[in-house]
Amino acid sequence: MGSVLGKVVLLFSCQDQKGLVAKIAGLIHEQGGNILDLDEHVDPESRIFFIRVSCEFPAVCTEAEELRASFAALAKAFGATWSMHSSEERQRLAIFVSRYDHCIQELLWRHRIGEIAADIALVVSNHPDLEPLAMQYGIPFYCFPVTPETKVEQEQKELELLAREHIDVVVLARYMQVLTERFVQAYPHRIINIHHSFLPAFSGGNPYRQAFQRGVKIIGATSHYVTELLDDGPIIQQDIIRISHRDSPKDLAQKGRDLERMVLARAVLWHIEHRVLVNGRKTVIFE
Structure with missing residues (x-):
């Protein structure tokens, strides 16, 4: 049967x-x-x-x-x-973080109140800073320090951990490492990233500084699936906020954090509710 x-x-x-x-x-x-x-x-x-x-x-x-x-x-x-x-099949999530805690805080809180109907199985980081936060929510924490020399070796350990824990989705909640092609290919359209700009503008590193230097009047955040090309995967969700000439790079980052946490949480929610279909470099979102 x-x-x-x-x-x-x-x-x-x-x-x-x-x-x-x-x-x-x-x-x-x-x-x-x-x-x-x-x-x-x-x-x-x-x-x-x-x-x-x-x-x-x-x-x-x-x-x-x-x-x-x-x-x-x-x-x-x-x-x-x-x-x-x-509906009987709950997906298992792994959250990857570095030192910023605003995005993972949002995900853990939404999970605790039952809004994210999936299992957050573990947290992976390249720094030990957020272990107390994971422990507060009773979620196993694994630290894999990464250097240019150890990157391939550490990613292999991470992949082995994800396979052992039967992880379905990887969420990069401000994980400040670029994943290798091998890692990305192991989870096609199952790695969700948050980028702190309104892509395709200001891809790569330090987008708030780039936005400040360009004098833009709107900043944004983008959640997308990770592909082999940096910050180029199919976009799941975006949002924006207005800024002015009075805002410093620090102000931009502060305003952007609210966008990042909401945009990532929404993208994760849509993915686990099976509302996202990939259409080449784009997505179809059934809200």
Whole structure:
């Protein structure tokens, strides 16, 4: 006997063609399901169809393997990319930090009050500073000091830890290290970063200083999936705040911290709720 189902989220994308919504809705009906929420979008340039369906199945009617097989057959017929996620499956998160604590504080607090419905399994850092914070929330803390000479070796230890702990998603909550290509490829579209600028402006290091020197009137924060190219991955969420000529670089950083924590938390929440579909260098977000 396979596992039974309750609430399920289906993500489905393929080249746009007639009858897609009807076929998907019909399959859910045939399996005894009830659609709770449905969002769809067709990219105007690529003509790729995206859909997110939240549905509910009486536990006595449908088994997970049976439903997956039905969706797999439908996806094959349409040449689609798809995934199915049960509400019973909680994702396991690893938070990577350095010394800044504002982003991880936001994530830990939202997790404590039940807003982030996932398991924060561990915290990894290249400095020991935030171990007391992790201990306060009862989360295991691992420190891997990184130097140019030890970077590859330490990343290997980190990857082994993540595999051992069955980590699904890595969240970079102001982790001030550039991940190697090998690390990124181990978690495609499952590493979420927060960058303290409104990308693509001011990528790389010290963006608040860059913004101050350029005299911009708006600063922002960007959460994105990590790819092999620095600060170039598909964007999940962004926000901005106005500044003036009176603001110093320190003022910019202070104002930006509020943006960073909110933008990252929102991106993590959308990811674990399966509201994000990657579309090349872009994303489709079903809020």
